[in-house]
Amino acid sequence: MAKMVIGGKPTDAVSGMTLDVLSPTDGLVFSNIPRGQAEDVDLAVNAARSALDGKWGQLTALERGRLLLRLSQTVLDHIDELTQLEAKDTGKALTTARNDILALARYFEYYGGGADKIHGQVIPFLNDYAVQVIREPLGVTAHVIPWNYPAQMLGRTVAPALAMGNACVVKPAEDACMSVIRVAELALETGFPSGALNIVTGLGEEAGASLARHPGINFISFTGSNEVGVLIQQAAALNAVKCVLELGGKSAHVVFDDVNFKLAVPAIVKGIVGNTGQTCTAGSRLLVQKGIYDEFMAALAEEFSKTRAGTPEMNLNCGPLINKAQFERVNRYIKKGLEDGMTVRAEGKIASGVPEGGYFVTPTLFSAKDHTSVLLTEEIFGPVLVALPFSDEAEAIRLANATEYGLQGAIWTENGGRQQRVAKGMKAGQIYINSFGAGGGIELPFGGVKKSGHGREKGFIALEEMSTTKTIVQFHGE
Structure with a gap:
């Protein structure tokens, strides 16, 4: 003891x-x-x-x-x-x-x-x-x-x-x-x-x-x-x-049509499945410009489907959730996404051989038609990512700020002027440009605004x- x-x-x-x-x-x-x-x-x-x-x-x-x-x-x-x-x-x-x-x-x-x-x-x-x-x-x-x-x-x-x-x-x-x-x-x-x-x-x-x-x-x-x-x-x-x-937070990735796919796709997947999504800064919302939405989602779904959940010794993308209450909470949100008419674009898998009684959950990628579901406004604290298209810069900023939280966010674009405009427009304590980190490094000031x-x-x-x-x-x- x-x-x-x-x-x-x-x-x-x-x-x-x-x-x-x-x-x-x-x-x-x-x-x-x-x-x-x-x-x-x-x-x-x-x-x-x-x-x-x-x-x-x-x-x-x-x-x-x-x-x-x-x-x-x-x-x-x-x-x-x-x-x-x-x-x-x-x-x-x-x-x-x-x-x-x-x-x-x-x-x-x-x-x-x-x-x-x-x-x-x-x-x-x-x-x-x-x-x-x-x-x-x-x-x-x-x-x-x-x-x-x-x-x-x-x-x-x-x-x-x-x-x-x-x-x-x-x-x-x-x-x-x-x-x-x-x-x-x-x-x-x-x-x-x-x-x-x-x-x-x-x-x-x-x-x-x-x-x-x-x-x-x-x-x-x-x-x-x-x-x-x-x-x-x-x-x-x-x-x-x-x-x-x-x-806590409800961090958004904002992906514009000039995004570098090779940089963005693995970072976005890692940003939601890391620590089994049990991270205040988890990138749980994905806003993608309409012109590349289908292409980007196809690439993301391919990468997301490779994710696996298992025991610590298996050393996979996800472990179990921390306890039974959290397990039930995350599964309720996944069920709610289906009830709200969201489309499951990809799922990871739970590795074979995990112990019975463990709190393992399937990593899930949803796509939504609008920003009304609670899956886009409430902190899930699990490996659940919801994607949504946007038309232009102004709508991207509006959607990124459309929650009570303001902890972290990311912008994916090669346009330097857009990088600065959107970074200044997003209401969060920490903004990444063409990268994403869970809370950033030890050396970087960290904290939130609004209800974060x-x-x-x-x-x-x-x-x-x-x-x-x-x-x-x-x-x-x-």
Whole structure:
């Protein structure tokens, strides 16, 4: 059985209660985690506060950076172990899981190198005055992270917080948190002071809710559904706590008639089946100009039909979905697409020999006549892509913006002027031109607009989000 990490020690829940951990590959229990409650959150927040008042808070930016760099190397030293753990917990293909661990190490490396690169300001003011603006840690930062990328998300949210000198309390998703716990253990082995990084496992409505409304936190980040994001923001508001929210998306590919087929087709397929479509930035909408619609869809259908779903060891395009509820949700959307009169243009296949009880779903490519179906407006979170024709640039922009979300998008055209016009017209936090990436690189600022949330992660801007400014005004006259 795994344990929480609070105050530098492996810890059971105060109540003694536990939760089963199921493998998405076969639906069977393979471990247990503590079912943390409000009292466990109290212990973790107090441990983080003590760390700030103690050894962790006394470290310089250089020293924090060196610890993060050492942790990056420690993660790489344990990459095989962490890859297997991530694949078992989430059902990801082994290659995908390994790439996630490499990204985790890169987060620690990037922010370790940046810890002492955040500078203050000197502001010209009145005669006989000196004014400086310095950056300080926020304090105790809370991090509620999702099940789709547990290892990556830990690095994305915790690494910049630690780099800026905050002490962290992480509540990972109960569906997938084994790698998160193990990395916290490795951080202690690397030399992080007790209480700098604390992990509380449990249910969202119990441990997560208790953390979000805890009066002892100074910041909260959340990645997940819009519905829970609203609850997080409401809870944070009770204590006037700043929050950063990444709440999903309905990303559109906009394909014009001068598209490079060889670039676009494989990228669009990979962008929806990667991580079994369980990605906030998944390119789940495809808008194709009418003049090439039939030709492009034929090429796309051929590529899409090659996709396969299987176990982590099979190392295919897709693994299983994370749990039974998600399995049922995605299949409901596929059924709804058929009821709405959509045409199935291509399907992947579930590999033979997958275990019974696994949450495997068939990758599906639909074509639609208009943008009215919920499959084009709601986040499915599975390997389901819906295509729709458009006539001109103006209609393409209108359709791309025709959802409540605004996280990511892609433009496929060789026309430089069109690239800029459409990029500026699309309402999203990140736009790709003739390429597509799930959230982009560690170095690239990332976040959404509209109901995709607010605030930015990744890149140096995350260090600003994880800190606050203090203005110091000194009179030095006689």
